[in-house]
Amino acid sequence: MRSIDLSVAAWRKGSYSNSDGGQCVEVSDAFTDVIPVRDSKNPHGPALTFTATDWSSFVSAVKDGSVGA
Numbered sequence: 757m758r759s760i761d762l763s764v765a766a767w768r769k770g771s772y773s774n775s776d777g778g779q780c781v782e783v784s785d786a787f788t789d790v791i792p793v794r795d796s797k798n799p800h801g802p803a804l805t806f807t808a809t810d811w812s813s814f815v816s817a818v819k820d821g822s823v824g825a
Contacts, residue, residue, distance in 0.1 A: 760792070765784035766784060767783070767799070768782060768783060768785070770782070781795065782799070790805040790807060791807075793806065
């Protein structure tokens with residue numbers, strides 16, 4: 757997999773994230789080939805990257821209850 761520059765990414769928090777320090781994820785839509793995901797409490801830490809298809813499948817599975825949220 758090619759390296760991507762996440763310093764240019766615009767991040768948005770997941771809809772279940774809140775300000776009380778709970779489990780928070782951020783995703784970036786800045787790239788066409790991959791969806792980077794990171795822990796919002798550790799923004800300078802590592803990020804996972806998923807293909808757009810895999811990320812969409814995961815989000816759909818969470819929404820329909822196939823995997824735990």
